[in-house]
Amino acid sequence: MPTIYEVAARAGVSPATVSRVFNGQNVSAERSRRVREAAEAMGFTPNRVARTLRLQNSEVIALVIPDIENPFFTSLARGVEDVAQAAGYSVVLCNTDEDQAKEARYLDIALSANMAGVILAAAGDHSDLDALIRRGRPIVAVDRGPHGYDIDAVMVDSRAGGRAATKALADQGYRRIACVSGPRDVETATLRAEGWRAAVTGLGLDYDDQYLIYADFRVDGGNKAMRQLVELPEPPDAVFVANNLMGVGALQLLAERGMLPPVIGMAVFGDLPIFSPTPLAVTLVSLPARHLGVTAADLLLKRINGDDQPPRTIVLRNQIVPSA
Amino acid sequence: MPTIYEVAARAGVSPATVSRVFNGQNVSAERSRRVREAAEAMGFTPNRVARTLRLQNSEVIALVIPDIENPFFTSLARGVEDVAQAAGYSVVLCNTDEDQAKEARYLDIALSANMAGVILAAAGDHSDLDALIRRGRPIVAVDRGPHGYDIDAVMVDSRAGGRAATKALADQGYRRIACVSGPRDVETATLRAEGWRAAVTGLGLDYDDQYLIYADFRVDGGNKAMRQLVELPEPPDAVFVANNLMGVGALQLLAERGMLPPVIGMAVFGDLPIFSPTPLAVTLVSLPARHLGVTAADLLLKRINGDDQPPRTIVLRNQIVPSA
């Protein structure tokens, strides 16, 4: 592959001039033409690695998410991409699989590859952002909190959503409302469970220790948790499920047992990736997934461009969609 | 961030020695210890950009896909990731949105960022791989063909799948079978349509020019195409839909009109990313999405490690799942 030196040789100028041609500096029309011709003829593409090394900076941002197979995150990713592309940035998507070790590895790459910034949906509660922050790389937390770091964040109100969803079930007349939540070390999981608990105690509903299950935010986890619930000696009459995929799993199980809502009431945090010929009697906490991504990317780009206001936390509204 | 020079200074050795410590060369135990201590104390992480520039090579592979919101591709991506991670490679996921210009941009980045290789599901029929190939970077085509390049490919048999799906509908007694396919310049779209046409003519079914619609492989495209079909003067009595997302769109429309299968017969190429509480009477051409990714990644890693056998095309079996 031709380098700037070979182009320079062919055009009969110095490498510095070639660089200036491609970076809009003062170069005479004649030389500029010669350089462009030579570059064209040789199929020259500037080497990004060298450029990045020199500039200590690249036009790539990392989007680190815990589950690439969850439509919530892919939708969020689309939002990030659209904004970043429009601003001339490329997005690389890093899937951590809810694994903090993988996450650490990707954050390390983002740092040592001089990426312009990071949008992070943390895999757990002790992400190490020190190195990135020391280096001055902007980071925006999305969906899940920054865990002790004072950085920008874009979130939905998990606690309020959990409470509202539970209350909606109570309003429909259910009394024994269980909760299927995610991993204990994931903030959104604990907050949604807290919202559920607040509603249960606040409304004086029946409470049972066994009504709160910490699963794993995956389809299968939702399925197993739901099975565990329906097989209790005193099963709940409704359930609040703390994410979309577990909602699918729970519905699968209930379908098998002929107990689909409204036989057992159900409310789900997030939008179900589901098609049902007959409308499902499920209350949804609908999330602005794409908009979360757009907002996070906007914030990150502002920081990259030098904005140094104190960190902001933006909470986007979620919307209760009553069951059909 | 500390560099190798600062670590060297602190440990009282030369930068070369620091490098050797981290790359497993001959260094005396004493110096090695001093270097490691210094590195630890300073929180040293080697700069990947500098390393990549020097080595002309990085341990990152690019996975370029047309639609990150399509579960088929995310599932494929999981397959790629699992294999790559295990081999110590990181995967960056690039979403082209079925846009050849975006694709070209990502391929350019892969090249000029010295990535180790590329797995590509092409956005159209004239991807330009010349530069990557000249540079000797391995490329594996996945799902969609290499379009004139003699490179490794991992595919499913779109034509056979289209034919089998159409035949399954005929076996169920449908006679006027339409086809909703994807963009004309996407190979899998045309092949699946060809398979449909082969079955229609081969089985002597009714044929109508208006029964073949080229849509866009998206939910909305499937919806609109289905509407167009049911509003024909002589509507089809069944439809073969050439991908999963359009299948969802078509089902949406049929649900609205109260014409869900089996009222109108339906077969879909790919697995529907939905859950239906009541079983859907849809015939599926089930695809080994994750396995496609695993196979492609295996192939790519072999090439990266120097395998120079002639290019292979691996065709994975797809499986007809009869309607419930």
Place this chain on the structure above:
DNA sequence: CTTGACGATGAAATCGATTTCTGCGATGGT
């Protein structure tokens, strides 16, 4: 006619790691 300013240009330093080349000291074989 002189001086100052400015535009265009090339030489060389720089970014941070790896690697070749070179030299030094120690070991071992005869």
Place this chain on the structure above:
DNA sequence: ACCATCGCAGAAATCGATTTCATCGTCAAG
């Protein structure tokens, strides 16, 4: 006691682009 070999370590070149610094004209103001 001598020479070949080997292990270890540092100096310096290298990867390819950007940018500072210095130089040389040219042009305008005084």
